[in-house]
Amino acid sequence: MDQTLQQSPNAQRGFRVQAPLVDSVSCYCKADSGLKTVAEASKFVPGSKLCIQPDINPRAHKTKNSRRERSRFQPPLLPGLPDDLAIACLIRVPRAEHTKLRLVCKRWYRLLAGNFFYSLRRSFGMAEEWVYVIKRDRDGRISWHAFDPMNQLWQPLPPVPIEYSGALGFGCAVLSGCHLYLFGGKDPLKGSMRRVVFYSARTNKWHRAPDMLRKRHLFGSCVINNSLYVAGGECEGIQRTLHSAEVYDPNKNRWSFIADMSTPMVPFIGVVYDGKWFLKGLGAHREVLSESYIPENNTWVPISNGMVAGWQNPSISMNGKLYALDCRDGCKLRVYDEATNSWKRFIDSKLHLGSSRALEAAALVPLNGKLCIIRNNMSVSIVDVSTPDKRVESNPHLWENIAGKGHIRNLFTNFWSSLAGRGGLKSHIVHCQVLQA
Structure with a gap:
């Protein structure tokens, strides 16, 4: 009533x-x-x-089930096709167009923002690898660029987080193939940092991650079994040179300490080879030290073999072999021979570009099964290490020199600057990584 x-x-x-x-x-x-x-x-x-x-x-x-019923009547991804066929079409769209796909509608944005879309691209062999270069300008500011090897273009990226826009001595690594991490480093005003951020190539956005356990800069870092390891470095205080080390597990989303190094060290070169992490750097008294870390035993072992003696930066481990560059502009490639415990000449490009800082080879990364050499002037060389017995003169695809569109002008600018005696470099590469999406 x-x-x-x-x-x-x-x-x-x-x-x-x-x-x-x-x-x-x-x-x-x-x-x-x-x-x-x-x-x-x-x-x-x-x-x-x-x-x-x-x-x-x-x-x-x-x-x-009203929400479920509403989802039954939502518009299809592509008119006239079931969603599974529409997804099969969309995963074939080149990666350079994915930014435009996200703008079509909310359903397309949610599809490309999730892991399902890119896991399909990866499982069907359609995922593309791009080279990400982090540079420091002449004024000390950090910028970064992405190179699309399919179109040979440098693609725009969102700005780096403000805390890393002027940081020094920070680390850079890739986890899960698509997440680029920046960690540690030294803020010009606040000093050493524990901060960790990462960029997702799938969402094209930056995110926060748990801070490191120890403040440090100018340290060594590597990735083993999709876990991020850091060791050594420097920090303000009485004990300036560090010997502590820690590891980040992305599955548990936390950091934990591992065994300390034998002696404090500021690494300047490092590589993962044969399941071990090799580091070479300066000790507390500026002496040269070398150590290797064995993850299975959680132990550090001092080393002084032929590999460390002839080891130069940049270097990389790929397909079970260890490679390093043998000239300033990366015109020669060497490989480490375990049988003789020495470095041997591997491939010679027969083309010396010059010895200026602008033409200096700053990074060596794997790209689509080949070695990719990145120089400070953003020029790129692709080396096919699968057929080293062939001569460069008879096989032009063995060693290809590429200049991305928009950076060809820098090649001539640096050349004429060196002739005029103005050797000042506008910018130089700090880190270089490869992300897949």
């Missing part, structure tokens, strides 16, 4: 008055969700009575 109804005089005298029965057929307590008000409902059901039962829930007629 409506609570606003007043008792009749007969009810006040004690007479029992029977309430009028509610016609269940004409009770329309918002059964039709399209009838927003009772006034609207009365237009379609003239003469019907109001449902005056206060305990009736107006949402009782809505099903629990």
